[in-house]
Amino acid sequence: xxxxxxxxxxxxxxxxxxxxxxxxxxxxxxxxxxxxxxxxxxxxxxxxxxxxxxxxxxxxxxxxxxxxxxxxxxxxxxxxxxxxxxxxxxxxxxxxxxxxxxxxxxxxxxxxxxxxxxxxxxxxxxxxxxxxxxxxxxxxxxxxx
Numbered sequence: 001x002x003x004x005x006x007x008x009x010x011x012x013x014x015x016x017x018x019x020x021x022x023x024x025x026x027x028x029x030x031x032x033x034x035x036x037x038x039x040x041x042x043x044x045x046x047x048x049x050x051x052x053x054x055x056x057x058x059x060x061x062x063x064x065x066x067x068x069x070x071x072x073x074x075x076x077x078x079x080x081x082x083x084x085x086x087x088x089x090x091x092x093x094x095x096x097x098x099x100x101x102x103x104x105x106x107x108x109x110x111x112x113x114x115x116x117x118x119x120x121x122x123x124x125x126x127x128x129x130x131x132x133x134x135x136x137x138x139x140x141x142x143x144x145x
Contacts, residue, residue, distance in 0.1 A: 003058050004048055007083040008033055015118035019143065040065060040080065045108075049100055051084070051093050060084040062097040064104060067114060077105030079115035082124075089123070098131055 009030055013021070016029075040046070043065060051060035060083060067078035079101055084093045105113045117124050119138065 003050070004061060004063070005030075005033070005037070007061050007085075008037070008063075008081055011081055011083045015121060017118075017120070047104065049097060049104075051097055058085070059088040060093040060097055062101050064101050069112070069114075074111065076112040076114050077101070077108065077110035079113065082115075094124070094127055095131065098127070102131075 009026070012029055012033060013026060016024070045064075045066040047064040049062045049064065050058055051062075052058055062082045063080040065078050065080055067076050068074070069076050079098070082094055082097050082101075084097075102113055114136075115128065115133070117128060119125075
């Protein structure tokens with residue numbers, strides 16, 4: 001679980017905008033993630049897939065779960081997080097984890113697999129596009145003051 005929590009933190013921190021990082025602290029993000037994990041990991045259907053080297057070194061993870069689409073009312077397979085240790089990025093680990101999530105979702109009978117990605121995370125967005133994901137929504141913000 002320590003590997004999961006650390007990868008979750010690193011991914012979350014990296015995906016905050018510079019303004020969001022200035023407005024918070026790593027400790028506050030870790031605390032918020034602990035609350036989120038308590039809420040979401042208790043749901044049925046969660047799975048955490050860990051990628052390892054042949055020597056057993058943990059190099060990536062994918063947190064799979066279920067998300068209810070509030071527009072369609074349909075339950076969808078959801079990737080809450082996919083993270084790869086920096087030294088192993090660009091080697092196909094993330095793609096293999098996503099392919100595993102896709103196969104898992106199909107076995108469970110889901111019709112859709114979704115995820116959310118930061119707009120400034122170019123490498124992840126390119127990976128998801130190569131895997132056939134299409135942008136559905138964009139969250140926009142404007143600083144007020």
